[in-house]
Amino acid sequence: MAQLQSKSKEEVEYKTIRGNARFSYRVIKKNGKTFIQYTILIIVAIFMSFPIVWILSNSLKTLNGISQYPPQLIPSDPQFGNYIEILKNSNTLIYLRNTLILIVGNTVGTLISSSIVAYPLARMNFKGVNLIFSIILATMMVPTVTTIIPQFILFRHLGWLDSFLPMIVPSFFAYPYNVFLFRQFFKTIPKTLDEAAMIDGCSRWQIFTKVLVPIAKPVFITVGVLSAIYWWNELFTPLIFIDSENLKPLTIGALTSFKVHGATNLNAWNLQMAMAMIMAIPPMLLYLFASKFLIAGIKTSGLKD
């Protein structure tokens, strides 16, 4: 300041103007950069969300409206009747019920069994821990399609085909993927807790149920959310194990049921899009309300870190 005061008034003014000019040039440059960044972000967001927007748009058209040229983005006469028609169709609710049964059965099964199996892998020193963990990691890579034929034969022997059992019972025997998620979380909890409980005379089982499970709530939610999304989307196993119309889940229903009356090869696009929109909403809601858990789970399972 003292230095500035010693200089002549004009000189100071001149410097301030130059300074302001440089400052505003930087602001413009920075704003310009931000503007470009937003433009790119928005264009890509439009691209990524276009299929879902297109589902919504076409779910509100008539079949003729869909074949109209040029295609309309915003239907001039929105047909909310399509949704009513879907919901009035008794099959839709049956498909939905079946999907919910699969979700609940699998989620309950995998939460119980996978957390139990993960416990010794994370917190006990036993013979063969590395071998067992390696096998679990290796089985994560095995594609379902390579083991499906013997499974089919097994369930046929048990008389379980065309029921939910082939898809729910295995979940009570721990999915490797979820075991891995639980193990990673259990590892982060200090071992001193176990030791303290041990001194108090708790058994391993009591330590697991009374000490670990209450602390591990976030990972239970994570695995639950992932399992729910997985079974909401699952197509392959129901395709193989289910024949009866009244046991099919939504995914198969959406693929097979919407044909134009009397024409088996003609898609009732409008109804199919309305059904697709209904199926798209729950995963979106799950992301909105549980994104923290969902993202944590997806990252862990991808990075194995």
Added chain:
Amino acid sequence: MRKNAWKENLSAYAFLSPWIIGFLLFTGGPIIVSFLLSFTKWNLLGDPRFIGWENYKYMFSGDSDFFNSLKVTILFTVINVSVSVIASLFLAVLLNFKVKYISIFQFFYFVPAVMPSVVMACVFKLMFNKELGVVNYLLSLIGVDHPPNWLSDSFWVWPTLAIASIFTYATGQMMLIFHSSLKEVPKELYEACDLDGANFMQRFFYVTLPSISPIILFNTVVATINSFNSSFTLIYPLTNGGPDNATEVLSLSIYKNAFKLFDMGYASALAVVLFIIVALVSALQFRLSRNWVHYD
């Protein structure tokens, strides 16, 4: 002390028992049974009949679809993996912009990943439809007079699958992983770049890419393994292997031979081959992850 260790081992295996049973019944056992079944002929009626190497001989003879399936599987894997790795890296770079409201953009970029593949397949069928499709409408605006019949053309079905690969779980998953690894690139490197007056592209190719190259390689291998799993979910509802057999990947071929033609022996032989391919790729991944990834 010895007794204690023994007791500890016993209780550990008691905890593990659900997985051990599950492994024997649903994974390990089936792999061995698949191998045995691959030497038989069986249509689910009566008993399997032992026929030695006949299934494999047929597979490797010119009469079978195997070589087509193998070629299609490799082509699909290459397209699917490269598209989703590049797309996810691109999206992650965008999400790393230092601007407000980035979580809204993350929602739009990630949501396709959790959509049922059936839903995406339905809308892609409509969007890429020759007459009704919005894609061909947009092409006609820029002067393409004879747009392709995407899903019914054995060449144009591949670009369609490539675009569909952007909207998959694998892309979303890798986007999240790239997103967090980009945050870990040392800031000093970028500052040095700014001093040298490097532009955006130079920063990306000389700093960002080399810094995250281990993650890129790791993601690529994981995506390759995943693509053997996800190929069915993506292709079955979209093309069902068509037109003709142009997109009939191995997983689809196993499904059709086993559950449409009921040729359990031949389907098992295909399953064994797919298993060996996946095992080789996984072995590669284990080698890679030993170098970079710490399991503790």
